[in-house]
Amino acid sequence: MLLVNNEIVEYCEGLTVAEVGKRTKPDADIFIVNGYPVAASFVLGDGDQCWLVKRGESVSADEMRNLLYARHTPGVQARLQDAVVGIMGLGGLGSTVALALARMGIGSLILADFDLVEPSNLNRQQYFVDQIGLKKTEALKDNIGRINPYVRVEIIDQRLTEDLIPALFADVDALVECFDDPVMKAAALRARLQHLEGVFYVCASGMAGYGSNNEIKTRRLYPGVFLVGDQESAAEPGQGLMAARVGIAAHHQANQVVRLLLGEDTENKQQ
Amino acid sequence: MKIVCNGTEHQVAAGAKIVDLLKEFDLAADTVVVECDTLILKREDYDRHELREGSVVELIRFVGGG
Numbered sequence: 001m002l003l004v005n006n007e008i009v010e011y012c013e014g015l016t017v018a019e020v021g022k023r024t025k026p027d028a029d030i031f032i033v034n035g036y037p038v039a040a041s042f043v044l045g046d047g048d049q050c051w052l053v054k055r056g057e058s059v060s061a062d063e064m065r066n067l068l069y070a071r072h073t074p075g076v077q078a079r080l081q082d083a084v085v086g087i088m089g090l091g092g093l094g095s096t097v098a099l100a101l102a103r104m105g106i107g108s109l110i111l112a113d114f115d116l117v118e119p120s121n122l123n124r125q126q127y128f129v130d131q132i133g134l135k136k137t138e139a140l141k142d143n144i145g146r147i148n149p150y151v152r153v154e155i156i157d158q159r160l161t162e163d164l165i166p167a168l169f170a171d172v173d174a175l176v177e178c179f180d181d182p183v184m185k186a187a188a189l190r191a192r193l194q195h196l197e198g199v200f201y202v203c204a205s206g207m208a209g210y211g212s213n214n215e216i217k218t219r220r221l222y223p224g225v226f227l228v229g230d231q232e233s234a235a236e237p238g239q240g241l242m243a244a245r246v247g248i249a250a251h252h253q254a255n256q257v258v259r260l261l262l263g264e265d266t267e268n269k270q271q
Numbered sequence: 272m273k274i275v276c277n278g279t280e281h282q283v284a285a286g287a288k289i290v291d292l293l294k295e296f297d298l299a300a301d302t303v304v305v306e307c308d309t310l311i312l313k314r315e316d317y318d319r320h321e322l323r324e325g326s327v328v329e330l331i332r333f334v335g336g337g
Binding site: 089091092093094162178179180181182183185186187189190193194203204205206207208221227229231232233234235236241246 | 299301302303304306311313314331332333334335336337
């Protein structure tokens, strides 16, 4: 049995993806099998999942949803789709984490920030010139909708505190700390450790400047609790926040969230 | 007396508090999460929580930027 564009198709030995395409979608010129693009001559195996796409063609909403995740390993999507992830702070880290998680098809995102989009944010944050002056929560929700309209987005438009965090994020599967202020970073980790047992947590410290890529590490602090960054590079006069290195840290965070949601509570491959 | 901080042995004065340890490392108390003898301390306890002989302390320090 094969799954072709989400329809069940009978399997027979030696069948190529092009032959399946002739029957199901004759104009297809992109073939994706089990999350990986293949040539038309690719010979299918029993149980394979295929996506047949015509380059540049616009698609129905249902197809769109499936195609968004066609490049993902089968089986992963269902678990991500059920997840609720909170993001605290929507600057260089938070806006980038949010878009990565949205592209990967996390089911629900809760976005928290009190600030507005400013020109000085655009060097590293995922907003646009025509969004200057908008609330970051609203602007980011809009941007997510333009990439993946199937993510449910809830927004919290207020300044968070150590006392508010446990109540606001009691029901999330994972919480990502993306604050700029080190005082809030410490406060939020305390809130998680004291009141949010069982919530996966990924925080960050040290990603300013253009230091080495490889100094950005993901450390496991406690079960389900991770810290990303080089632990040293503070944003300060003479060492600004730059898109690439903040982006490295943000994507460490986003990948760690995905790992935790998929049952990988480790720093390294084997531990 | 001897304590262990982030895996390394340290000598501190008898009766030293968490806040004294943070000062010694030149850390701003508000930017640090403190675990002392497996307990996560509240921020208001940093000033009064006394270290004991053999206390095991983990300091998780944050720098700004995000």
